[in-house]
Amino acid sequence: MTEFLQFLLKGISVGSLYALLALGYTMVYGILQFINFAHSDVFMLGAFFSWRLATWFKLIDPSPLVATSLLLAAMALCALTGFLIELLAYRPLRRAPRLNVLITAIGVSLFLENSGQLVFGKDPRSYPQLLAEHTFSVGGVNVRSVEVIAVVTALALMVALHTLVYRTKIGRAMRAVSIDHKVAGLMGIPVSRVISFTFVVGSALAAAAGVLVGITYGQIKQPADSSWVLYGLKAFVAAVIGGIGSVPGAMLGGLLIGLCEQFVGGYISTQLRDAIIFALLIVVLLVKPSGLLGRRAIEKI
Amino acid sequence: MSLLEVDALDVHYGAIHALHKVSLAVEEGEIVTLIGSNGAGKSTTLRALSGMVQSSGGTIVYGGRSIVGLRSDEIVRLGLAHAPEGRGIFGSLTVRENLELGAFSRRDGKVRSDLERMFERFPILQERAQQSAGTLSGGEQQMLAVARALMARPKLLLLDEPSLGLAPKIVQKIFAIVAEINRDGVTILLVEQNAHLALSVAHRAYVLETGEVKMAGSASELAASDEVRKAYLGVG
Ligand SMILES: Nc1ncnc2c1ncn2[C@@H]1O[C@H](COP(=O)(O)OP(=O)(O)OP(=O)(O)O)[C@@H](O)[C@H]1O
Numbered sequence: 001m002t003e004f005l006q007f008l009l010k011g012i013s014v015g016s017l018y019a020l021l022a023l024g025y026t027m028v029y030g031i032l033q034f035i036n037f038a039h040s041d042v043f044m045l046g047a048f049f050s051w052r053l054a055t056w057f058k059l060i061d062p063s064p065l066v067a068t069s070l071l072l073a074a075m076a077l078c079a080l081t082g083f084l085i086e087l088l089a090y091r092p093l094r095r096a097p098r099l100n101v102l103i104t105a106i107g108v109s110l111f112l113e114n115s116g117q118l119v120f121g122k123d124p125r126s127y128p129q130l131l132a133e134h135t136f137s138v139g140g141v142n143v144r145s146v147e148v149i150a151v152v153t154a155l156a157l158m159v160a161l162h163t164l165v166y167r168t169k170i171g172r173a174m175r176a177v178s179i180d181h182k183v184a185g186l187m188g189i190p191v192s193r194v195i196s197f198t199f200v201v202g203s204a205l206a207a208a209a210g211v212l213v214g215i216t217y218g219q220i221k222q223p224a225d226s227s228w229v230l231y232g233l234k235a236f237v238a239a240v241i242g243g244i245g246s247v248p249g250a251m252l253g254g255l256l257i258g259l260c261e262q263f264v265g266g267y268i269s270t271q272l273r274d275a276i277i278f279a280l281l282i283v284v285l286l287v288k289p290s291g292l293l294g295r296r297a298i299e300k301i
Numbered sequence: 302m303s304l305l306e307v308d309a310l311d312v313h314y315g316a317i318h319a320l321h322k323v324s325l326a327v328e329e330g331e332i333v334t335l336i337g338s339n340g341a342g343k344s345t346t347l348r349a350l351s352g353m354v355q356s357s358g359g360t361i362v363y364g365g366r367s368i369v370g371l372r373s374d375e376i377v378r379l380g381l382a383h384a385p386e387g388r389g390i391f392g393s394l395t396v397r398e399n400l401e402l403g404a405f406s407r408r409d410g411k412v413r414s415d416l417e418r419m420f421e422r423f424p425i426l427q428e429r430a431q432q433s434a435g436t437l438s439g440g441e442q443q444m445l446a447v448a449r450a451l452m453a454r455p456k457l458l459l460l461d462e463p464s465l466g467l468a469p470k471i472v473q474k475i476f477a478i479v480a481e482i483n484r485d486g487v488t489i490l491l492v493e494q495n496a497h498l499a500l501s502v503a504h505r506a507y508v509l510e511t512g513e514v515k516m517a518g519s520a521s522e523l524a525a526s527d528e529v530r531k532a533y534l535g536v537g
């Protein structure tokens with residue numbers, strides 16, 4: 001029972017990070033029908049931007065205010081990065097075959113990894129402790145306060161995004177563009193600006209996930225470490241399982257993957273963990289090709 | 302000066318030459334209809350006017366200025382709305398959201414009251430306001446498409462086959478609404494395959510054939526001409 005609770009809590013903690021990342025994949029896919037391979041690099045940059053700022057300004061004492069400011073700063077910087085990626089790399093290819101865009105995305109990803117190494121070095125970095133660490137016990141399981149804060153932050157951001165997409169005028173425009181660019185234009189929606197905005201929002205969420213990784217684990221892997229890509233890959237799987245293009249689907253998929261990973265790793269085998277996650281993907285796609293909450297059939301990628 | 306003046310308009314889809322030097326004009330306050338058989342280029346003409354496709358030659362002057370090369374969203378802002386072929390309803394959005402999107406470009410504070418007015422004119426849309434638009438029947442979707450275009454408060458409304466696939470009774474209703482909208486001061490360019498109906502509401506008409514204007518004249522003139530009667534009204 002204690003074990004179960006432990007896996008459950010850990011699963012929610014990791015799952016909420018996948019969910020944050022999955023949102024970026026799903027929004028971009030929904031609107032442009034391609035996988036933004038550079039998304040996991042924006043996530044990595046979120047962690048490094050905040051680390052760089054913290055070390056520059058010697059922000060080593062735990063403080064909620066500092067942590068929040070760093071989170072917002074990283075989100076803003078990554079939003080700008082996402083804006084530039086779309087403007088410089090993807091927008092010129094708006095009418096090009098999707099394969100070209102996909103290859104460009106891989107190129108952007110490599111570019112960001114290598115520039116990341118150039119700017120931030122090739123070593124893992126210890127992440128400053130931005131929040132005071134308390135541990136308390138829930139049903140015999142030790143819970144760290146920073147993990148709780150990370151989950152709450154992730155959930156708050158998801159609620160904010162959900163509100164943005166489903167309750168605001170720009171959100172309505174985003175959904176319209178993801179259904180039909182041309183008809184959205186007829187409504188007076190500036191389609192290109194809405195696409196930019198989607199990258200900005202998705203990238204800001206990825207940055208938040210990066211900061212939360214640093215805060216939770218106290219260490220960040222070097223910019224080109226494969227773990228960033230693996231995170232991104234699983235988040236993408238989460239988006240597909242939830243139904244690519246669906247915002248609630250990405251959140252659900254993220255949590256599912258996080259939980260599945262912990263339970264499989266805990267009860268079955270850590271080695272098989274990732275294999276089983278991808279097997280889960282295949283099963284979901286066989287049973288419900290559009291994903292759990294997806295409406296449209298998935299196009300060939 | 303006419304509200305809309307199109308001169309020698311050419312449109313290509315890749316290698317397909319869909320419009321050949323199409324010229325037409327629409328005066329303020331008119332209902333003008335564009336008739337012609339499948340593939341004649343009727344929808345293409347409307348698409349070129351609203352910026353959905355780019356023209357490869359010719360001029361489009363609307364309200365005294367050239368709108369060639371403008372994006373769709375810029376054109377709507379000038380008061381030219383387009384209810385496209387196939388209706389273009391956002392099926393996963395609610396009926397109300399679809400209507401609100403129709404007013405996306407407007408900055409005046411009268412969107413709410415216009416929405417109420419639209420609900421009065423189309424009571425069925427009010428009943429279905431919170432429903433996904435994709436669940437509406439064909440006729441209801443067509444009304445939504447017209448109502449949504451009207452939410453932009455257009456001066457000129459482009460309507461592409463509002464009667465397509467609808468029962469005769471619903472078609473009558475939609476045409477009555479078209480006439481009513483026109484009486485309220487909206488100029489209308491109407492594309493129809495149902496030439497009979499189109500000529501009955503329109504002031505003037507153009508006949509398109511394989512991308513070219515073949516005939517033009519007042520609706521009554523064309524309705525009386527042998528050629529139109531044979532080819533489009535199924536008479537003789
Ligand atoms: N997206 C497109 N790509 C290539 N060719 C197209 C495209 N849309 C239309 N065409 C071609 O352009 C020509 C004119 O088509 P258009 O849709 O304007 O005809 P239409 O008069 O509206 O016909 P209908 O009454 O069937 O709607 C046709 O030959 C059609 O095949």
Ligand SMILES: [Mg+2]
Nearest residue numbers: 343344345386
């Ligand atoms: Mg047509």
